[in-house]
Amino acid sequence: MPREREAEINAARHRRMAALAHADGARIAELWTGAGLPVDCEVLRGPETGLVMLRGRIGGGGGRFNLGDATVTRMTVRIPSGEIGHAYALGRDGDKARLSALADALGQSPAYRETVEARIVAPLLAEAEKADRRRRGETAATKVDFFTMVRGED
Amino acid sequence: MYVAVKGGEAAIRNAHRLLADRRRGDRDLPSIGLDQIVEQLALAVDRVMAEGSLYDRDLAALAVKQARGDLIEAIFLVRAYRTTLPRFGYSVPLDTAAMLVERRISATYKDLPGGQLLGPTFDYTHRLLDPDLAGEAAPEAPATREGEAEPMPRVSDLLGRDGLIEADGDADTDKGPADITREPLEFPLGRDGRLQALARGDEGFLLALAYSTQRGYARSHPFVGEIRIGEVEVEIEVPELPFPVPLGRVRVTECQMVNQFKGSLKAPPQFTRGYGLVFGQSERKAMAMSLTDRSLRAYELGEDLVAPAQDEEFVISHSDNVQATGFVEHLKLPHYVDFQAELDLVRRMRAEFEARGEGGVERQEAAE
Known part of the structure; x- marks a missing residue:
């Protein structure tokens, strides 16, 4: 596979995984049912909950340090056509991990890629973008507008 | 001779049964839900996550409920739970410059790029009890302001350019950062190990130490360069995928404290820095952490060691409230x-x- 093509595929997969990781499990399930996507798969691993040690950087941009753990749930599945899907997300939602792993596998399958994109990933990204925009707007309303007081004559 | 004494099983059983009853309180009132704790006691949940050293809101809320609101007990519960889980790995370092900012202020620069954003703060409230909150009165929806999202560079990156403020420092060595959850504490620690301990340290203890430095016990002439609160992306590299896997976002509070430094034989006069990074929205803790981080750099910067807040072994050995409460x-x-x-x-x-x-x-x- 040419390198650019591979990078493009990885970028799309990263975007899909990010959309799912950010989303609420119940919302993914709702979209899944609406899209009528299959749920058959062979479970290769999980769902399994464990820890990921989150790291920061000293001063924000210097050497790394360990900040503290977060719960993370992961799962790996294989769909009947053979594609293997992985899921990782913060939290302990095993059902979310299953659907996310399925979405990763189906997203690699030519038969389902477009449905997954249009019916799962696109709505989740749009909702996340809308929520972020609202949050930015709420924060922006608390921005301090300084004005200079003119004192004395002239 | 060692004499074992048995007894008290029935008393302990009944005491725990009584505890469960008292925890529930008046049964004519609805039981409090974890979602209510997460949403309405969010800063208690954040403190339990920070000092429990485990980012998981629902678990922290459960711990708060189980501990009847005793936050140190809740932190203890979360720490105990933590030890039951396997560790999948270490995240890519969080990029706080790319934060979805919910609050960002600087006490050193009025007109910094991106502006001063107050966010949901207690500052400038009059600290008068609000009788309306005793009822069910619904607050107004937040005001919003549309506009382009401006980039918000970290203040430390802006100030670093003319060399009057120290840089972030070098990237760490190949050995990787210390992990105090894996190796026993051995003094002296590196700054990485200290920051890990401070990040999970008791807010009250660090606050008192930070206060002591302001009152003259290792005075450090601090200014808040920047405080920012918001959500950052988490990613982890795993062997099965060719790119860092996105895990979602966590909310953190970061504090860049800027401190006057008169210089030493080796270093010119400049501003030095203390750093604080804490899970959740926890400004007081992040500020106390950054002041303590700075005071603990006394040896590195060639300052006289004269105060408790400069004594690494004293500070770090007593900062963990789970250890402290266990021994007391x-x-x-x-x-x-x-x-x-x-x-x-x-x-x-x-x-x-x-x-x-x-x-x-x-x-x-x-x-x-």
């Missing part, structure tokens, strides 16, 4: 045999004292 509270557990032994000893000493009589004591004092 263990005193209430049965020490019958130890006490019996000491009682015998005191009786013997008393008998010897009385045998010597008053005159004996005087003679001894005169001899000394």
Whole structure:
């Protein structure tokens, strides 16, 4: 596979995984049912909950340090056509991990890629973008507008 | 001879049953839901996540409920739970410059790019109890302001350019950062290990230490360069995928403290920095952490070691409230045999004292 093509595929997969990781499990399930996507798969691993040690950087941009753990749930599945899907997300939602792993596998399958994109990933990204925009707007309303007081004559 | 004493099983069982009843409180009232704790006691949840050293809101809320609101007990519960889980790995370092900012202020620069954003703050409130909150009154929806999202570079990156403020420092060595959850504490620690300990350290203890530096015990002339609160992306590299896997976002509070430094033989006069990074929205903790981080750099910067806040072993060994509460509270557990032994000893000493009589004591004092 040419390198650019591979990078493009990885970028799309990263975007899909990010959309799912950010989303609420119940919302993914709702979209899944609406899209009528299959749920058959062979479970290769999980769902399994464990820890990921989150790291920061000293001063924000210097050497790394360990900040503290977060719960993370992961799962790996294989769909009947053979594609293997992985899921990782913060939290302990095993059902979310299953659907996310399925979405990763189906997203690699030519038969389902477009449905997954249009019916799962696109709505989740749009909702996340809308929520972020609202949050930015709420924060922006608390921005301090300084004005200079003119004192004395002239 | 070691004598084991048994007993108390029924008493313990009934005590725990009573605890469950008292935790529930008046059964005519609805039981509080975890979602209510997460949403309405969010900063208690954040503190439990930070000092429990585990980012999971629902678990922290459960711990708060189970502990009847005793946050140190809740932190203890979360720490205990943490030890039951396997660790999948270490995240890519969080990029706080790319934060979805919910609050960002600087006390050193008025007109910084991106502006001063107050966010949901207690600052400038009058600290008057609000009787409306006793009822069910719904607050107004937040105001919003549309506009382009401006980039918000970290203040430390803006100030670093002319060399009057120290840089972030070098990237770490190949050895990787210290992990105090894996290796026993050994002093002196690196700054990485100290920051890990401070990030999970007790807010009250760090606050008191930070306050002590302001009152003159290792004064460090601090300014808040920047505080920012918001969500950052988490990613982890795993062997099965060719790119860092996105895990979602966590909310953190970051504090860049800027401190005057008169220079040493090796270093020119400049501003030095203390750093604070904490899970959740926890400005007081992040500020206390950054002041303590700075005071603990005294040795590195060639400053005189004169105050408790500069003593790494003292600060780090006593900053963990789970360890501290464990050792203090263990005193209430049965020490019958130890006490019996000491009682015998005191009786013997008393008998010897009385045998010597008053005159004996005087003679001894005169001899000394």
